[in-house]
Amino acid sequence: MSNSFDDIPFFDEEPEPAPRKAPAPPPAGNAGLGIAARAMAARDQHRAPDYLSGLNPEQREAVETLDGPVLVLAGAGTGKTRVLTTRIAHILETGRAFPSQILAVTFTNKAAREMKERIGVLVGGAVEGMPWLGTFHSIGVKLLRRHAELAGLRSDFTILDTDDVIRLIKQLIQAEGLDDKRWPARQFAGMIDTWKNKGLLPADIPEGDARAFANGKGRELYAAYQARLKTLNACDFGDLLLHPIAIFRQNPDILKDYHNRFRYILVDEYQDTNTAQYMWLRLLAQRPKGVPQNVCCVGDDDQSIYGWRGAEVDNILRFEKDFPGARVIKLERNYRSTEHILGAAGRLIAHNEGRLGKTLFTDRVNPDDEKVIVHAAWDSEEEARAVGEEIERLQRGDSDGKKHALNDMAILVRASFQMREFEDRFVTLGLNYRVIGGPRFYERMEIRDAMAYFRLVCQPADDLAFERIINTPKRGLGDTTVRYLHDYARARDIPMLQAAADIIETDELKPKARKALFDVVQSFRNWSQKLENTPHIELSEQILEESGYTDMWKNDKSAEAPGRLENLKELIRSMEAFESMRGFLEHVSLVMDAEQNEDMDAVSIMTLHSAKGLEFETVFLPGWEEGLFPHQRALDEGGRAGLEEERRLAYVGITRAKRRCHIWFVSNRRIHGLWQSTMPSRFLDELPQMHVDVAVADTNYGGYGGGRGGYGQSRFDKADPFANTYSTPGWKRAQQNKTDATRDNWGTRSGHAVERIGYGESGPRSRTIEGELVAKSTTETPSQFSVGDRVFHIKFGNGNIAAIEGNKLTIDFDRAGQKRVLEGFVERV
DNA sequence: TGTTGGTCGGTTTTT
DNA sequence: CCGACCAACA
Numbered sequence: 001m002s003n004s005f006d007d008i009p010f011f012d013e014e015p016e017p018a019p020r021k022a023p024a025p026p027p028a029g030n031a032g033l034g035i036a037a038r039a040m041a042a043r044d045q046h047r048a049p050d051y052l053s054g055l056n057p058e059q060r061e062a063v064e065t066l067d068g069p070v071l072v073l074a075g076a077g078t079g080k081t082r083v084l085t086t087r088i089a090h091i092l093e094t095g096r097a098f099p100s101q102i103l104a105v106t107f108t109n110k111a112a113r114e115m116k117e118r119i120g121v122l123v124g125g126a127v128e129g130m131p132w133l134g135t136f137h138s139i140g141v142k143l144l145r146r147h148a149e150l151a152g153l154r155s156d157f158t159i160l161d162t163d164d165v166i167r168l169i170k171q172l173i174q175a176e177g178l179d180d181k182r183w184p185a186r187q188f189a190g191m192i193d194t195w196k197n198k199g200l201l202p203a204d205i206p207e208g209d210a211r212a213f214a215n216g217k218g219r220e221l222y223a224a225y226q227a228r229l230k231t232l233n234a235c236d237f238g239d240l241l242l243h244p245i246a247i248f249r250q251n252p253d254i255l256k257d258y259h260n261r262f263r264y265i266l267v268d269e270y271q272d273t274n275t276a277q278y279m280w281l282r283l284l285a286q287r288p289k290g291v292p293q294n295v296c297c298v299g300d301d302d303q304s305i306y307g308w309r310g311a312e313v314d315n316i317l318r319f320e321k322d323f324p325g326a327r328v329i330k331l332e333r334n335y336r337s338t339e340h341i342l343g344a345a346g347r348l349i350a351h352n353e354g355r356l357g358k359t360l361f362t363d364r365v366n367p368d369d370e371k372v373i374v375h376a377a378w379d380s381e382e383e384a385r386a387v388g389e390e391i392e393r394l395q396r397g398d399s400d401g402k403k404h405a406l407n408d409m410a411i412l413v414r415a416s417f418q419m420r421e422f423e424d425r426f427v428t429l430g431l432n433y434r435v436i437g438g439p440r441f442y443e444r445m446e447i448r449d450a451m452a453y454f455r456l457v458c459q460p461a462d463d464l465a466f467e468r469i470i471n472t473p474k475r476g477l478g479d480t481t482v483r484y485l486h487d488y489a490r491a492r493d494i495p496m497l498q499a500a501a502d503i504i505e506t507d508e509l510k511p512k513a514r515k516a517l518f519d520v521v522q523s524f525r526n527w528s529q530k531l532e533n534t535p536h537i538e539l540s541e542q543i544l545e546e547s548g549y550t551d552m553w554k555n556d557k558s559a560e561a562p563g564r565l566e567n568l569k570e571l572i573r574s575m576e577a578f579e580s581m582r583g584f585l586e587h588v589s590l591v592m593d594a595e596q597n598e599d600m601d602a603v604s605i606m607t608l609h610s611a612k613g614l615e616f617e618t619v620f621l622p623g624w625e626e627g628l629f630p631h632q633r634a635l636d637e638g639g640r641a642g643l644e645e646e647r648r649l650a651y652v653g654i655t656r657a658k659r660r661c662h663i664w665f666v667s668n669r670r671i672h673g674l675w676q677s678t679m680p681s682r683f684l685d686e687l688p689q690m691h692v693d694v695a696v697a698d699t700n701y702g703g704y705g706g707g708r709g710g711y712g713q714s715r716f717d718k719a720d721p722f723a724n725t726y727s728t729p730g731w732k733r734a735q736q737n738k739t740d741a742t743r744d745n746w747g748t749r750s751g752h753a754v755e756r757i758g759y760g761e762s763g764p765r766s767r768t769i770e771g772e773l774v775a776k777s778t779t780e781t782p783s784q785f786s787v788g789d790r791v792f793h794i795k796f797g798n799g800n801i802a803a804i805e806g807n808k809l810t811i812d813f814d815r816a817g818q819k820r821v822l823e824g825f826v827e828r829v
Numbered sequence: 830t831g832t833t834g835g836t837c838g839g840t841t842t843t844t
Numbered sequence: 845c846c847g848a849c850c851a852a853c854a
Contacts, residue, residue, distance in 0.1 A: 108843065137844045161844090181850085237844045272843095309842065415840045437842080474830080590844065609841050631840055649841080672839065673845025820845080833853080839846090 051089050051122045055082075062296075062329045063087045066096060066264070069323030070296040071316070075360045076345075076655035077336030077615065080298055084268060085115055087296065088130075089122035097263040103284065104133040104266040109591045111268060111613070112138070132262070136277050138590050140240035143247070150251060151235075151243040156459060156582075158234040159589040163448065164464045165189050165236050172224050176217065183214045192222060196238025197310030199245065199276040202226060231493065233461050241276045248283045258284060263294060270299030270319070274310035282322070293323055301356050302349050305609060305649050307641070308634075317356065334360040336615055338369040341661050343691035345654040351686050352644045360655075372654065372661045374684060375695040379668040380418070380623075384425040387411065387620050390662065391431065391603060394618060406432055408617035410604040412653050414629040418622060419605050432602035437610040442592045446553065446564040447571055451588065453543050457527045458582050461495040470496075473552035475516040481509065497524060523547060536581040540572055608653045619657035622664040624650075624681035627671075650683045674808065675821045784823070785809060791826040793819075798829060 052060060062072045062083045074080035088104060091097050106112045112134050119130070132139060141159065148155040160168070169192075170185035191213060195205050202223040210219035229235055235243065248255040265285050267273070273281070285295040297319060304313040320326045334342055342360045349355070377383040397403040411422055419435060426433045441447060449472055452465035459465075467486070471477045489499035503509060504518045523546055530539050544550045550568065553561050578584040604616070623629055630646035638645060654661055665680045785791065789801045791811060799813035809823050 135844065140844095159844090240844075306842080308840085417839080478830080592844075607841065628840090633840060645841095670845080831854090834851090836850085837848090839848105 049090075049093060051086055051093070055079075055086065056333055058329055058331050058333070059083050059086075061327075062298075062331070063090050065327050065329070066091060066094075067294060068292045069294075069319075069326035071270075071319045071323075071326050071328045072296065072298040072331060073316075073328065073356055073358055074298055074300055074331040075334060075358045076300065076303060076652070077334045078331035078360070079335060080268075080300075080331065081111075081115065081118065083331070084266060084298055085118040085122060087266065088115075088119050088133075088264075091264050092123055099130040100132065101261055101263045102130060102132060102266070103139070103262040103264070104130070104268075105136055105139060105281075106133075106268045107135060107272055109135055109138070109593070111135075115268075135590070136280065137237060137240045140244050140280075141586065141590065143244040144235070144240060147244075147247050147251075147254065150247045150254075151239075152230050153235065153243075154233050156233070158232070158455060158459050158462050158465075159240070159586075160229075160234050160236050160464065161448075161589065161592075162189065163443075164234075165192075167467070168228060168232075168464060169221075169225060172221060172228060173214065176214065176221065176224075178214050178217075188213055188218075188221065191218070192225065192236075193238060194310060195222070196236075196242055197274040197276055199242065199279050201242070201246075232463055233459070234464075238276070241280050245276065245280050245283060248280075255283060259287065265295040267295070267297045268299075270297035271301050271304040271313055271316045272299070272306050272311045273315045275312055278312065278315050285323075295323060300358075302352070302358065302648055303612060303652050305612065305645060305652060307638070307645050317354070330358055332358050332360055334362045336658050337362065337655060338659055339365050340369055340371045340691040341654060341657050341659075344372040344661070344687050345651050347688040347691070348647065348654065348683060348686045349651040352647055354644075370660050371691050371693040372663065372687065373693050373695050374624075374687070375662060375664045376680075377664055377666045379666050380421045380670070381425075383622050383664050383666050384421040387422065387622060387662070387664065388425045388429050388431060390620070392429070394660075404617065406601045406603045409620070410606065410611065410614070410616040410618075410656065411620045411622065412606060412608045412611045412656065414608060414623050414631060414649070416607055418628075422605055422622075426603070432600055433605055434600070434602045436604055436606035440592050441567070441570075442588050444564070444567055446567055449549065450540075450544060450568055450571055451585070453547060453549065454540065454581055454585060456497065456524060457531060457539075457543065458585060460497045460524070460528065463489070463496045466496045466500075469547075469549075470500075470520065473548045475520065476512055477516055477520075481513050481517070484508075497521070531581065536578070536584065537572060537575055540575060540581065544568060544572075608649050611656050612652050615656055615658055617658050618660040618662070619653065620662045620664070621650075621653045622666075623669075624663050624665040624684055625669065625678040626681055627678060628669065629681050629683070647683065647686075650681075673820065675819065785826075785828070790829050792829045793821060793826045796821075 052063065055063060056079075059079055059082065062070065063086045066087075072080070072083060074083065084104075088102060091102060092099060104115065106115060116130065116133060119133075131142075134142075144151060144153070144157070145155045148157055166185045166189050169188050170180055173180045173183055173185055173188070191209065195201075195209070202219050205219060205222065210216070210222075212218060214221050229239070248258075262284060265281070267281060281295075285293055287293045297316070299316045301313055301316050304311060304316070307313065320328060337345075337360075339362055342362060346359055375386065377386055391406070391409055393399060394404040394409065395406065411419075413419055413422075416438070423433065423435070425431075442451070449469055452462075452468040455462045455465040456469070463486075467482060470482060470485075485496050485499050485503065488503060489496045492499070494502075500517050501521050504514055504521060507514070509517065527539065527543055527546075530542075534542075550565065553565050553568070556564075575581075575584050578587060608621075626632075629650070630643055634642040634646050636642075654663075663684070665678070665684065667678060668675055669678050670676070785801055785804060787801050787804060790798065791801060791809075792798050793811065793813070796811070796813040796819055797815050799811040801809050802812050802818065803810040804823075808820055809826065810818060810820050811826070812818050
């Protein structure tokens with residue numbers, strides 16, 4: 001069957017687009033001093049081009065320093081994207097390079113899309129001429145399609161998603177005769193990912209890593225995985241970077257071609273690059289001595305929040321070493337936030353060591369600007385309720401007479417489980433919200449199934465797609481048949497679809513299975529033939545109809561079925577934007593997200609991680625408690641570095657706010673089903689008092705607790721409401737360790753609306769302070785309580801102990817019903 | 830082949 | 845405590 005890839009143009013077959021306004025093509029060989037001089041002259045003599053006006057001096061320097069390496073340290077809200085896009089426009093307008101000679105790399109597809117749009121606006125018109133603007137991965141695919149054979153692949157290779165990868169690894173683990181329960185495929189997929197992020201091939205992985213998995217067979221398993229990918233004519237995401245790196249290293253002539261091609265290289269979000277990306281970049285950016293390395297990296301070390309998935313902040317920290325003579329430009333003038341927000345964020349991030357050091361400032365100071373407000377709530381339910389009320393207040397315009405749009409507000413959480421409470425609350429309030437992130441369109445089961453059909457039509461060797469849909473819908477081709485097919489194919493080193501075609505010629509299978517398989521094979525033959533001459537939309541619909549896939553969902557009576565059918569329609573609709581089925585598949589494998597509905601006015605709820613790069617008038621930051629934020633695991637696993645990354649996350653959160661930033665913490669949170677008392681986040685102590693207000697009693701204290709010790713005014717009555725809470729060993733140590741860093745905080749902390757419920761002496765909840773673990777001490781000491789004891793709990797009131805397991809008590813409360821709580825939080829009455 | 834019960838884990842996510 | 849996922853069943 002023909003499997004040509006003619007519809008994907010290779011770069012050197014594209015006609016060179018003429019520069020839009022540039023008078024002459026770039027001079028070959030030298031760095032174009034003549035043009036530079038002319039551009040400078042043009043700038044000095046005439047009015048600067050429109051696109052340069054309105055840039056501040058630093059931005060302008062970043063745009064106009066075209067020769068040699070440049071590092072732009074762009075703080076939050078300092079116009080980073082503007083610099084990047086204007087710089088590209090400037091390169092084009094001064095005729096220094098054709099659009100196809102600029103390599104511009106982003107991390108997300110969204111960023112790439114936005115950059116394209118904005119360059120289009122600046123240069124006036126479409127930017128189709130920028131074929132090398134994209135994510136590391138999409139550019140990687142392009143390179144790899146061009147040189148696939150050098151990586152042992154054909155140019156029509158498939159890109160596997162995580163789901164495929166896990167299934168494949170599982171097969172390999174089982175094939176090795178290993179227990180896939182003991183050695184989970186998911187975990188190994190994670191290990192491979194980590195290795196590939198570091199640019200490590202099977203031969204390169206540390207011996208320790210290799211031994212740590214699959215009875216010491218880690219390395220073999222990784223090698224087997226790579227081999228299997230090759231036979232499948234497939235690669236995973238990591239390979240999109242690693243294969244090009246290997247190709248460049250082994251073929252200096254090819255690398256040289258690209259050196260000649262890419263006159264200018266730009267990298268966005270440089271602080272998020274991992275080692276593999278760094279290696280890739282260095283290969284492309286390096287130049288013989290004397291030839292300027294026109295590489296411009298833009299980033300912010302203070303916003304590096306992806307260390308846990310392999311990003312190396314170090315890449316940005318050592319830029320000047322890597323590219324000698326680099327010009328380093330700091331953008332510190334912030335156009336987004338009020339002085340209070342910048343002041344709070346700046347003081348917080350100053351607690352990190354090992355930063356390049358920037359201080360954001362603004363001179364648009366307004367005495368009416370609200371300080372950052374810290375609120376205390378009793379528990380997460382009250383937190384959600386109070387945030388909901390604040391949102392409604394803003395919406396109505398109570399406080400300042402202005403009615404605020406929900407679109408201008410966001411709730412940024414540390415962990416996604418926090419979202420639920422807000423969603424619940426907003427549903428009851430009838431408040432529109434949208435969750436950003438979460439499960440994505442192309443990850444839905446029905447979409448993946450449909451895509452598997454399309455993949456198999458385009459790429460008959462895609463065994464993973466074959467196995468996914470061969471019995472979906474049910475065709476009576478169960479495990480036994482599939483395994484037989486699998487073994488048959490592996491033994492002869494042919495694709496399973498081919499194996500199926502062979503087998504139906506024999507009488508190996510039972511008549512029923514044979515008939516079913518025959519039908520499927522026929523169908524695929526039919527569809528593959530139509531691939532070249534039938535419009536892809538029509539063919540796709542046909543495939544889903546004829547395969548019985550849509551019928552399967554039509555006959556499904558479950559509640560989700562109609563939604564799934566709707567998604568399938570949406571899938572077909574989204575294909576219209578593409579020229580061919582292959583083009584569509586490529587897009588989807590790289591761009592996993594679908595557009596969000598922006599029309600509705602709604603509050604956004606998302607994690608801090610997905611908020612990077614966004615901005616909102618008002619930002620709510622709930623859950624600032626030790627253990628949650630900074631997250632306990634970040635501290636346990638990352639120590640000081642982990643803490644600093646958490647702090648950067650907090651910095652990212654605060655700097656998302658343009659005008660209003662409300663931070664919340666609660667005293668009680670249910671973690672793994674147990675009610676736990678929590679301490680306010682240390683980050684709160686790191687905020688400067690002069691930019692922060694503490695909201696006093698701004699919530700309705702409903703709930704339990706009745707009578708005695710109830711949550712209300714009384715909690716402020718105590719001479720020192722922190723006496724109990726802050727008597728844990730960890731806290732004491734933190735007090736001793738206090739440096740000048742905390743001196744400018746809120747001093748005595750007493751006006752602070754908090755009370756803890758730690759009655760018992762340092763309960764079972766010691767924490768980590770400054771990266772030092774004070775163990776999550778669950779030391780099993782015999783309980784001081786017995787079943788039947790009458791006890792009091794500050795949240796739930798009085799009750800009787802029904803059961804005791806270690807330090808966990810099950811208590812029948814008079815008013816709150818049965819709850820499980822840690823014994824440190826109750827006292828005998 | 831679909832249901833059920835039992836176990837395990839429970840931060841962040843792109844491509 | 846709750847949900848996802850997997851193995852054992854009817």
